[in-house]
Amino acid sequence: MKRIPCARITCEVYQEISRTVLSALGSIGIRRPYIQSGRSIMLGERRGGLFSSGTTLLEDPIDIYSFTVPAERELAVMHRLIQAAMLDQEGRGSIYSEQAERISRDDECPGDEPPHIAAEPPHYPMIQHLVGISCIVQRGQSDIIVRSSLEMGICVPSVTFGIGAGLRDKLGLIRITIPAEKEVVNLVTTQHDAQGVLARLIEAGKFDQPGRGFIFTYPIARGLLNTRLYVGRHLSAASLGQIVAALDELKGTTAWRRKFTGTSDHARSKKREYMRGLVDLTLLCQEGRAFELSKVAMGAGASGATLSRLRRPVPDDTPPGKVVSPAREKLTMILPAALADPVAAALFGAGICDEGTAGEIFLRPCPEAHTYTGKK
Amino acid sequence: MLGSSRIVRENQRVTGNKTPRQPKDRVEISFQQAIGLIIPYIKSRIMEQIRSVWLILLYLILFQTLVLQIPIVDGAIIAFGMTMVIIGLAFFMEGLLLGLMPLGELIGLKLPQKAGLAVILIFSLLLGFGVTLAEPAIGALKILGGTVKAWDAPLLFTLLNTYPDYLVWAVGAGVGLAVVSGMLRFLYNWSLKPFLYVLVPILTAISIWAAFDPNLLYLTGLAWDCGAVTTGPVTVPLVLALGIGITRVVGRGESGASGFGVVTLASLFPILAVLLLGVSFSGTVPQPMPGPEFMSPAQRVTALGLFGGREDDLLRYAFAQGGGDEVRAYFGEDANRRAFVADMARDGSARTRLFGDDEPRFMRWVAVHGSDAEKMTLFGSIKSAREYTLRPPPPPRTSIASLFLRNFQTAAQAIIPLTLFMLFVFFVVLRERLPHTDEIIFGIVIALLGMGFFNIGMETGLSKLGDQVGGKVPSSFTALPLEEQRATINGFSPDIVGSAVDAEKGGVARFFFHRHDRVVDPIPYDDKNYDEMTGTYTYVPQVGPLFGGIWGVLVALLFAFVMGYGATLAEPALNALGIKVEELTVGTFKKTFLMQAVAVGVGVGIAFGVAKIIWDIPLVWLLAPPYAILLVVTYLSSEEYVNIAWDSAGVTTGPVTVPLVLAMGLGIGTRIGVVEGFGILAMASVYPILSVLLTGLYAAYMRKRSGAGQEEESLPVGDDGEAAA
Incomplete structure (x- = not known):
């Protein structure tokens, strides 16, 4: 097994723009990105109600594209997408990239062919050094996290659905009494705010209590984020989002946006012990295989997994009459770094490279994680 | 930063805490732990159903006791029945979600990958035909048809009573064709809209044409109701799950929220089939005629x-x-x-x-x-x-054993053959293995139990109450004799009859006093009810009209609206649809939102249906305009909304709504003396489509205003980037 470094690009756009992104990707040779349906949430102004004032959550369907490119093409691809989908304007979507590793065994599973795009000089000012925060909670429990992240002005959160696998599946039929449906909230914040945000979210989502879920961070190299967090009356010539974007561009950095200053944050939050040195191992495979493979991974030491559904466009040159399923599944596991290789080896051993599985494994670091770990 | 020992400790915590070092296949839990898991689980499922039915239950009880002021007969039995409804719904929904729907979805996923087009289409045809035979929904129509006199509507009578098999086969063929075309739609990615643009005008045209033939006129009501009724609580979730599975596999990877639309077709095709059946039979039956002539x-x-x-x-x-x-x-x-x-x-x-x-x-x-x-x-x-x-007619005898036996038989008939067919296809044709076998089998079993309990509950509880209340609704605008309170006064003598000045009609009104339960009541006297020979006076108390003039009718319409609204919220198939829609749209199309929109639509439709009966408006004039508006709104709406909205129409008229609506329709129909009470269900199907589509258009408008993902055209093709470079 070897690890091949690559850039993993994620692009979240409103469904109305999805087609534009897909054709832009197709035009540079990325014909088969993974697409996950999700929802994106903004704060809306609530008016007119007798008892209701303040804000409401506005939810819109989004498509989350993800694909890998060789590191040297990363910027060019991102700029092409920003240009095509006009992501530099607020209220369209976000794009960001991570340094990930693809685990491959003797090149059995050929990866995607590199995009045919020349290295272009960067056009758009992107924010460097971001941190992704992912929260896995029970289905229906995401609103509190979404709301607090919007009210803190962190970012426009995106929510996807998943199914938890783990201890539950070993219980026999009584497992049906434990809901497996999860919601995954994805947030992106700047590195200088990450610690403060993490602490606040753990508080808001009560992740230090049993049964509340799991929260972890992962580094993001760079990105351009949707700044439209709030919809309401505009009483000024430019929206706040536009002003923020303009300042980012002028300053060339987002450090001025820092919200959580070290001292006050330190005073506020309790001293927390984070789990450190973990990795996020993600397996992408054909629909219908992930559940079985999650058992294989758990046999190799993984403690649990989150399973979600994705799709992958079918290439246009598919011979007619042949059904090529676009349905894919994603298995996300947070593991101690030392377990990454044994789990990956077990997965390869279970035949993830055969035609019916077409699996791919990616690895990304996961510097901090938190969940209830028993009474101290 | 951190010592390596710390990292190791954390690692152990992650691995050690959740899984044992030696992973076993099975984790044993103690009895107490199991109880700790099971009780909240059962509680949450039961509470969910209580939330969905409390409105309709409370409403019916309060309407009868407070508005109509008539005591509830058989309260204890009804309370038992209501409990059974709640338990039954909880079991059935859980069974659908654990067993039937996953099975349907699995077949949908595997079928296109493993079987050729011919196999898929044959499977669809058999499935569509089979579900119609299995689900006894047509029985509800026969009840409605039972009041139709042979001489009033010979064609309707023939189809319902003489050749009911033909009717069932026609509907079955319609549903079979619908599932086939639904699958073709998924396989070739066709829009639903053209189907609607063609089918709806054809159906409306035939119905208008039929309005000029007295025999066919009565048939249109039956045909449209057939469309609404056929898609029952087992069919809908199964067909939905199948569609969702198939679209996940055959699409090219477009938006995730597809797989709907089959239910719509399964509502429209049977209408066409029944209309055609009626037209083909219309030559062989006589025109409506007076009863004595018919019998001569x-x-x-x-x-x-x-x-x-x-x-x-x-x-x-x-x-x-x-x-x-x-x-x-x-x-x-x-x-x-x-x-x-x-x-x-x-x-x-x-x-x-x-x-x-x-x-x-x-x-x-x-x-x-x-x-x-x-x-x-x-x-x-x-x-x-x-x-x-x-002598009062003897009450129908039902022993508890026969009640259970009969209802579980119906449930078994609806679920077992269908499941066996699905399992046969899955194991023998597709040669697949079931994941979570225990879960799916358990789901099927509790769906069966749930349906049995639910049927018993409907029969002894909700239907009974619905009959009582629905039958009494006309008292809001007309005088209604209370047959079940019929009393015979023995030892009556006309000598005690007195007279009073009748201020309303003029002249003299005759009455007598009757003392019972220590209360003395004046009772109006009528010669016809006095039997000199036996010395008895038969007295049937009357209520109403409770509200004068138009107000009484409005109260009846309002009752119909709230009843439709409340009953819809309790419909299991709609719940299943809502859950699937919410899941596929990742929560942006909420189940509660869909159900509210549909429930309001059903309420409006049922109110219109009652108006149809009260004023005897031909069904076509109430169906054609909303369908015409619908075609326009459909044209304006997005494909996703069109599929969901039209499907929710087919879903709404399920096992909770139908008996309640029929009871009320029959109650009002018999009071007013109309030939048939068909058509209310058809009205209850059309308005939810409208309400869902309109809320969809409103939501789209709001989104546009909020600026989330603005329209492509509204933005200049951005060259900012190039300029900056």
Whole structure:
């Protein structure tokens, strides 16, 4: 097994723009990105109600594209997408990239062919050094996290659905009494705010209590984020989002946006012990295989997994009459770094490279994680 | 930053805490832990159903006791029934979500990958046909048809009573074709809209044309109701799951929220099938005619045609459903009838053989309409004949065992053959393995149990209450005799009758005082109800009109609206649809939102349906305009919304709504004296489509205003980037 470094690009756009992104990707040779349906949430102004004032959550369907490119093409691809989908304007979507590793065994599973795009000089000012925060909670429990992240002005959160696998599946039929449906909230914040945000979210989502879920961070190299967090009356010539974007561009950095200053944050939050040195191992495979493979991974030491559904466009040159399923599944596991290789080896051993599985494994670091770990 | 020992410790915590070091296949939990898991689970499922049915239950009870001010009969049985409804729904929903729907989705996923087009289409056809035979929804229509007199609507009578199998087959063929075209739609990625643009105008055109033929006019109501009724609580979730599975595999990877639309087609095709069946039969049946003419010997051949040529059936029908004139006309000469009655009086076993369950009706006919001589021959004396009419009809006997047996039989019939067929396809045709076998089998079993409990609960609880309340609703605008409170006052003498000035009608009103339960009530006196021979006065209390003029009708319409609204929220198939929609749209299209929109639509539709009955408006004039508007709104709406909205229409008229609506429709229909009460269900199907599509358009408008993902055209093709470079 070897690890091949690559850039993993994620692009979240409103469904109305999805087609534009897909054709832009197709035009540079990325014909088969993974697409996950999700929802994106903004704060809306609530008016007119007798008892209701303040804000409401506005939810819109989004498509989350993800694909890998060789590191040297990363910027060019991102700029092409920003240009095509006009992501530099607020209220369209976000794009960001991570340094990930693809685990491959003797090149059995050929990866995607590199995009045919020349290295272009960067056009758009992107924010460097971001941190992704992912929260896995029970289905229906995401609103509190979404709301607090919007009210803190962190970012426009995106929510996807998943199914938890783990201890539950070993219980026999009584497992049906434990809901497996999860919601995954994805947030992106700047590195200088990450610690403060993490602490606040753990508080808001009560992740230090049993049964509340799991929260972890992962580094993001760079990105351009949707700044439209709030919809309401505009009483000024430019929206706040536009002003923020303009300042980012002028300053060339987002450090001025820092919200959580070290001292006050330190005073506020309790001293927390984070789990450190973990990795996020993600397996992408054909629909219908992930559940079985999650058992294989758990046999190799993984403690649990989150399973979600994705799709992958079918290439246009598919011979007619042949059904090529676009349905894919994603298995996300947070593991101690030392377990990454044994789990990956077990997965390869279970035949993830055969035609019916077409699996791919990616690895990304996961510097901090938190969940209830028993009474101290 | 951190010591390596710390990292190791954390690592151990992650791995060590959640899984044992040596992973086992099975983790044993103690009995106490199991109870700790099971109780909240059951509680949450039961609470969910209580939340969905409390409105309709409370509403029916309060409406009867507070608005109509009539006490509830059989309260204990109804309370038992309601409990059964809640438990049944909880079981059934859980069974759908654990067993039936995952099975449907699995087949949908595997079918296109493993089987050719021909196999998929044959499977679809069989499935569609099979679900229609399995689900006893058509039984509900037969109940409605039971009140239709053969001479009033010969065509309707023929289809419902003489050839009900043809009707079921026509509907089955319609549903089968619908599933086939639904699958073709998914496989070739066709839009639903063209189907609607073609089917709806055709159906409307046939219905308008049919409105000019008295026989076909009655048929249109049946046809449109068939469309609404066929898609039942097992069919819908199964077909939905199948569609969702298939679209996940065959699409090219477009938006995730597809897989809907089959239910719509399964509502429209049967309408077409029934209309065509009716048209093909219309040549062979007579036009509507007065009862005595129909029964007269001159029309005997035609009349027998409606009874499959069996003279006994016609005779029985004459006594059971006819009044005095029909039976007299049947025998032509009075002497024939006298001879017949004498025969029947002499040979009790022949009488039982000939009339079967209808025997009391024969007796009753003679007691009420027969000549004195006939009464003497059958009853021995005029007095005992008179007493026979006063005797209340014996209550239908149902033992608890037969109640359970019958309802579980229906449930088994709806679920078992279908599941066996699905499992056969899955294991034998597709040669696949089931994941979570225990879960799916458990789901199927509790779906079966749930449906049985639910049916029992409907029969003893909700339907019973619905019958009581629905039947009484007309009292809001018209005088309604309360038959179940019929009382016979013995030892009555006309001497105590007094008179009062009638200020409303003028003249003199006669009344007497009656003391019972320490209360003295004035009771209006009518000569007809006094029987001199037995010295009894039969008294049927009356209620209403509770509200004068138009207000009474408005109260009835409001009742219909809230009942439709409340019943819809309790519909299991709609719940299943809502759950799937919410899941596929990742929570942006909320289940509660969909259900509210649909429930309001159903309420409006049922109110219109009641208006149709009260004012006897031809169904076509109430169906054609909303469908015309719908086609426009459909054109304006997005494909996703169109699929969901039209599907929710097919889903709404399920096992909770149908009996309640029928009870009310029949109650009002019989009071007003209309021939048939069909059409309310069809009205309950069209308005939810409109309400869902309109809320969809509103949501789209709001989104546009909020600026989330602005329209492509509204933005200049951005060259900012190039300029900056």
